[in-house]
Amino acid sequence: MNVLLGKTPKMTRNVQSSAVENPPVLQDNIVLKEALHRVLRLPVVAEKTFLITIGDRSVTGMVARDQMVGPWQIPVSDVAITTASLDSYHGEAMAMGERAPVALLDFGASARLAVAESITNIAATNIGEIKRIKLSANWMSAAGHGGEDAGLYEAVKAVGEELCPALGITIPVGKDSMSMKTTWEENGEKKPLPPHFL
Template identity: 70%
Template sequence: MIGEATEELHLSLHDRHFDNQPIDLPLDVLLGKTPKMTRDVQTLKAKGDALAREGITIADAVKRVLHLPTVAEKTFLVTIGDRSVTGMVARDQMVGPWQVPVANCAVTTASLDSYYGEAMAIGERAPVALLDFAASARLAVGEALNQHRRNTNWRYQTH
């Protein structure tokens, strides 16, 4: 027997080896009388300078864009583990004969012998967020809703 539950609101542990009681405290120390969480939230206007394009070459601009996670090469992120661990992955991140991680959604089947499942996608607008985070959020949600409308009637083909 590991322990015994009683109606007493007290947690105690008796150690038979050392013949002592290393834990002996009322349960309200763990579960009750927790401090109330308070939040002081203030909305601040975003500060930032206008995008300064003077002095930026095309090569520099391309290099800056390619450093953003949205468009950067992500093989290192998706090859560190098993991409089809459940056996029900119909579409993973890798696309095409060269297996480039550019898929815009993931598709899984609901079971090993089914013709239905789930399609998942995450909207991300990091380049826009650099200039206007609120616009970035609106674009991501709008795109997710648009993609949902267009992609709800997909079918998984078995071979």
């Protein structure tokens, strides 16, 4: 590998976990109509246009079913399907899962729920044995932000070393997004936006 990559520098990170404070939910002033409206606006509850429309959905002419459904093209289909060839009944099924808001309380649970959602979504097709599922993971974190590095480790361990091996599922590909934070300056003062708002 030294011939291909040279002598790449090794990185060391010292991280600390941070405890999550869960104050009790005050239900006295909740208006049902307003609460329902707020919940249905969450991307994890409502449709996922922002995740589906970032690329061409029908390139190759072998897309049998994409996530968009109906005359208004709402991405509510649990699964997308492509055929292996133009005259085939075989192909590939794709589904997704994400549960970012859960990471506010438990990084590992968030990752496990995302895997569970993708499995239940792809179950709408005839995939055969569960071990045929291959995942592509996008590991997102605000590296260097309090508790985020340890949280990312917890999430990767939860699915990469525990859940997926127990299910016989592999994660052969993926990517990392390690700068999921932003700051701005207002009146000479730097103001960070907490990672869970991104």
